[in-house]
Amino acid sequence: MARIVKDPETRRTEIIDIAEELFLKSGYNETAVSDIVKRVGVSQGTFYYYFKSKEDILNAIIERYIDDIKVGVKAIAAKDDINAIEKIMAFFGFLNNMDIGKEKLIDYFHEDQNVHLHAKFEKNVPSNIIPPFCQMIEEGVQEDLFDTKYPEMAALSIIGTTFAISHWMYDKEDRAGSTKKIMGAIFDLIERILGAKPGIFMEYAIKMEGAK
């Protein structure tokens, strides 16, 4: 077969792109390395020249997501024209709207075939987003918007709560039904965890909705 040599970084990215697409379409276990290399148009050996195993390329894909999140979170944390509440809300907006191609990442994760991807993702997210998230909370404490002795634990609690509720919502089918009520509940929980004034997150949500 005609041999095409490419810049290693380009080739690596190319393989990761295709692998990601196939994993999301058919699931990790159902995608063979041979499927990936066929689509990329390289040999089996090339795959193993760049990745030491199939598991290894999954890690590379996850790492890319995490990097995207890091960049987004840092950008939000660095803003100086919004307060801690607005930052936290911006942060959730950002996570919710992360997409892959045209679809929401979060939708993919909740399909049964992607447990593997999902587990790896949730295992790696906290260590990367807790520190900046924690910083936002500490900022809010200093601004007297929040009141907690345990900002790091509060950050973990909010992330954990969000994961748990989002899993719950996806397992139950009646998602469309009562988004309003759920938003109310989530804001209520966040306010309690952070020791913020009851209702203040909803106030901000309405304010920001109006500003659009």
Add this chain to the structure above:
Amino acid sequence: MARIVKDPETRRTEIIDIAEELFLKSGYNETAVSDIVKRVGVSQGTFYYYFKSKEDILNAIIERYIDDIKVGVKAIAAKDDINAIEKIMAFFGFLNNMDIGKEKLIDYFHEDQNVHLHAKFEKNVPSNIIPPFCQMIEEGVQEDLFDTKYPEMAALSIIGTTFAISHWMYDKEDRAGSTKKIMGAIFDLIERILGAKPGIFMEYAIKMEGAK
């Protein structure tokens, strides 16, 4: 080979027992179906007579854990000599002390090879324990120990918080260090989420510690 016919239920349990042991020892992916049947002393075909796939036996293992939890939780929920706070604490004590052989289940789950098992477990736990847990919370609201409009969401939040913090603790190595401080933080969070009197969980914890 000598053919030994057993009561199907016994055989099924026997296969699950061995599979569980091997999965926990070596990990799901690293354990071959042939390893399992060799240990049990049956043929490959017998395995597939009882389980439709390798994934299927993993589900059976998880189901057994979940059933154990259900039984334990129901027993706690049914007690009428303790209040809602004591029930919730008993519930966490029960989860933490679930064991398999001589080791704590929770310790096994956090070993790297068991991501698959752990992920499936956490995916299935909520739908089974949220309802009774939620009932305990509602009981507490009626007893005026708690104050929340969203008992179901509070239950999810507490479970999610617990998962997140336990992952966090296992990833960081300094677990042994500050258990006291973490207990303080977790109780603080639970009290906030449930709208309980600050410090009341710690009070009960000390009281129960003394009672032993």
Add this chain to the structure above:
DNA sequence: ATTGACTGACAGTCAGTCAGTCTATCAATT
């Protein structure tokens, strides 16, 4: 001439299949 990206046939492994065997338990017959 050397480096390193790339090849593709191949070894080894494993999940899952299947045609058929064996055992236990009947009821019917001797």
Add this chain to the structure above:
DNA sequence: AATTGATAGACTGACTGACTGTCAGTCAAT
């Protein structure tokens, strides 16, 4: 009571196809 025949369903293990990962060697670029 003992023997037989019939049936269900537990069980077998060689086999298949498909997969992951390897490696000795090839080719393009510098």
